[in-house]
Amino acid sequence: MQISSQEDDVWIADRNFCTLNFLSGIVARKGYFIIREHQCFLWYDASEFRHIGSVEGGTVFEQTVKVSDDEGYLSNIHFSRTNYCSREILAE
Known part of the structure; x- marks a missing residue:
C-alpha cells in the first residue's frame, strides 16, 4: 500500500x-x-507504563515499545503505546 x-x-x-x-x-x-x-x-516492552495524565472519566498511561516486522526483525523505530483506564476499572 x-x-x-x-x-x-x-x-x-x-x-x-x-x-x-x-x-x-x-x-x-x-x-x-x-x-x-x-x-x-508484534511489539516488545521497552518500558513500564507511566502515568501521563487524567481525562474526564479516567487515567491515561504511556509505554515505549519496540516493534517487529513480519520476519521477526526488530525495527529501529520506537513507538509510544497508550492505555486508557476508566475510573470504574481503577476502582476494582
Whole structure:
C-alpha cells in the first residue's frame, strides 16, 4: 500500500492499518499517527507504563515499545503505546 503522507500529517485509523510497513512509511515522512493496536501487531516492552495524565472519566498511561516486522526483525523505530483506564476499572 502506497501512502500519500507529508511532514507533520497526523493519521487516525482503526486497527486494520496497524502494520509495520504502513506505520514506518508515516514515520519516514516525518508524520504522526494515532492507530488502534491490531491483535497481530508484534511489539516488545521497552518500558513500564507511566502515568501521563487524567481525562474526564479516567487515567491515561504511556509505554515505549519496540516493534517487529513480519520476519521477526526488530525495527529501529520506537513507538509510544497508550492505555486508557476508566475510573470504574481503577476502582476494582
